Amino acid sequence: MITLPPELRAQLRTNHDARRRADVASRRFDPSPVVKFFNPLSAATWLATELDEDGDTLFGLTDFGFGCPELGSFSLSELRAIRLPYGLWIERDLGFEPLVRLSQWADTARRAGSILWAERLLRRAAQTGTDPEDPLPPGR
Template identity: 50%
Template sequence: MPLLTPDLREQLLANGRQSDRDHVPVIKFFNPVGIGTWLATELDADNDTCFGLTDLGCPELGTFSLEELATLELPFGMHIERDVFFTGAFPISAYAEAAHETGNIPAAIRILSNAARARRGEGT
């Protein structure tokens, strides 16, 4: 499966043209056999450099390369995957704050997903 669909690429590029905003993450990438989670909010015009929240053991905001993610060779012939079920619900700053408090992006996503469901009145 490709890391980006044309629609996701366009949404990331549109956010990249408005880089002065606190965007909601568009996409989540993850390592299916180990640590590594990336939430992307923006894509530069070079079609490679993403901005977002990365977690390789310590969550931090910054840039990462789509090409590097796509070419990583993982054990068992696996590759970095796109989480097709992820939907961002809050600005990236909220994910960064929650990830720093919990220690990782997956825990932050669980907390914020529960908060989004509660906000919509769905309960937890």
């Protein structure tokens, strides 16, 4: 079962409020993801940057494992309601590190074909000092 500790919930709400202020001022807002959710039985992955006033609607990058990660909104209560085989649930990645801003996650995930591959590439770029703007190997 997904738990969202108060400190993560507060950071997601802070990002939502900051994005709204940036929208009013016609400024770009590009936070790093705050939390990662995943299906332990598949490649489905969600990175969230914001939490709406309703306390349920999250915004971020979603990937259902079909090779086309997308930015958009998703429901925390719907993620919590997903029942998987063997008594498993959608999980929160307790060791998640944001690495880069959401736009870079989205670009890398789209080019790599998944959030999971993007995470590996971005982590490798951070470890080796490779340019995080272009973490894909040549020819990709």
